[in-house]
Every structure is written in structure tokens, then in C-alpha cells.
Amino acid sequence: MTNKLPDIAVLGATGVVGREILNILEEEKIKYNSIKFLASSRSAGTTIEFNGEKHTVIEANENVFDDIDICLASAGGETSKKYAPIAAKKHCVYIDNSSAFRMDDNVPLVIAGVNDDDLKMHKGIIANPNCSTSQLMLPLKALHDKYKVKRMIVSTYQAVSGAGLKAINELTDNTKTNLVGMPFEPSAFKYEIAFNVIPQIDSFVENGYTKEEMKVTNETRKILHLPQEVKISCTAVRVPVYIGHSEAVSVEFEKDVNLDEARELLKNTWGVELRDDISTYTYPTPKDAAGKNPVYVGRMRKSIAFDNGLDFFCVADNLRIGAALNTVRIAKKVIEMNLY
Secondary structure, three states, X not given: OOOOOOEEEEEOOOOHHHHHHHHHHHHHOOOOOEEEEEEOOOOOOOEEEEOOEXXXXXXXXHHHHHHOOEEEEOOOHHHHHHHHHHHHHOOOEEEEOOOXXXXXXXXXXXXXXXXXXXXXXXXXXXXXXXHHHHHHHHHHHHHHHXXXXXXXXXXXXXXXXXXXXXXXHHHHHXXXXXXXXXXXXXXXXXXOOOOOOEOOOOOEOOOOOEHHHHXXXXXXXXXXXXXXXXXXXXXXXXXXXXOOEEEEEEEEEOOOOOHHHHHHHHHOOOOEEEOOEHHHOEOOOHHHHOOOOOEEEEEEEEOOOOOOEEEEEEEEOOOHHHHHHHHHXXXXXXXXXXXX
């Protein structure tokens, strides 16, 4: 731990999320002593422009972490399993955007502005939550602090960008072939995604849920420190949208919920923007969120299925709050809290 400006690195700098991390580092004006851009051997040697300067991408290896204080990593789970422990041993704070360490009891799982104190427990590795969990936490934490979550059902409508560049291209190609009546053989998804929705994200597990759905359940519990008796169920659906995950959320609370009070609460919650006026058809859509930082919330109403229940719809840019933005926000908190 030190008061000097950090030497930082971005691992996976040439990927979809990695490039978004670079954009947000520029936007947030993160102060640093030096910066490196790391990638696999395929991308090593290419050039990246950052803050008006050109940088050569360096191949990631065990030695690059010797003089790095903070690494913002978005290079996949296997890469993080390989390099995160090495970085931690070399006193580099490794902020991991993969699922590799999210449920590790020794690794804090953090949404900046929600559970910042958990950062103090880090032992060199900090996990960034799943994209669909991330956007839910900002409004849910505010409501939980006031009313205490008892039970929750979430349905997600997730953009193809959450599955990477191949999936983005597949939506474009699939749409074009559909419009001219040509057959299409999907490869990024099990079914055609154009003009369709697919009720599966990630592989199925023993209980019939998918890994994506269980991430929402388990990560929500870990971030909010909820007991096991709080029941959470999720259905995750892939939709033909490029950017922006949407979620329909039904929550039962221990305390009675006042709708006007809940609206006012979210109106004043950091990172949340309320768009909720059905008289003017004001509610959020994925297009509203693309390229922007807030989690947009609307369609707030008292539940007619749950006692002390509240239903709402939330939307966010999955490449930002769900990945790159929170990674950068965690780095910013680590610097502010002098935890490197």
C-alpha cells in the first residue's frame, strides 16, 4: 500500500470489453504513473491509441506484473486463473472481469458504490460480478437497505454483445439472411437469434437452471450478504439486441413498501436514473442505455403477487456497468482507499 500514483495495466486490451475499459479510463480521467496494454500473442505488437498517445500491445506473461500495481483484466476465466495468483503474489491488485474467482470466499465480489467496504478484504484479487447481476445491484441495494429483501424473481433479456464479437456479428448476418429469405446456420447460439428469443444463456446445471441464472442468484447473495433463506430465482433470455441488458424484477420485502417513497429513494440513488411515468409512456429501453453509465429504472409498481412486493424494470449498457465501467470504478476505489 502506497501513496504514489499507481502503475496500471489492462489485460485483454484488444477485446470488446478491453477497448471499453480504455474508453472509460479516459472518460474517468484515472490518474496513474504508467500504463501498459496486455493481450495474447495474437495481438501482441499491435498499436493502441490512448489519451492521445500510441502504445504497443505487450504479450501477457508471468513477468509483466513485476512493476504493476493494479491490473484491470478482461481476458477470460482461464487466463485469469493463470495470471491472477501470479499478479497477487507480486503485490499487484488484479481486478478480474471473468467468473473465475467470483464465488471464492477469499475474493471480494464488488459493485462500486454498493459494497465498497468489501474491498478492504482483498488479498490481491478482486472479482467483478456478472453483467446481469451488476446492473441489478445498484437499485436493489438501495431498496434492500430500506425494506430488506425476502424473496426475488428476476427475468433477464440480454443483448448479444454479452456473448462477444462473434455473437454481435451473428445477429447482423442472421438478420440479413432472414430479410431475404435465405437459410442460416447459427454457431454462436443454439438457435437463430434474429427475430427470435432464446431461453438459454450459458450451459445447464443439475437443477435445470443455467450457469448464468445461478450467477444472478449466488452473486446477489454474496454482494448483499444475504442469508441462504432469501430465495432468488432467475430466468435468463438472449434477445436480438446489440447492446443493453433488460431485467424484469419482482421483489418481496420484509417491510411494507411505500411506492412513492421507493420511487423517491431510487431517484436519489447514485448510479441510478429513474424513468418512470406511464402517463407519458416514460420507461427505459435498451436503446436508451447504450453508451451510457446509469442503470435506468421504470415500470415501478406494487406487486399483486407478493405481500410487501415491488415490481420494476431496469436497463443498462452491459458492456459498461456490466463489465468495463465497474472494473474501472473498482480501480478508482482501490486508488481512493489506498488499497494497492
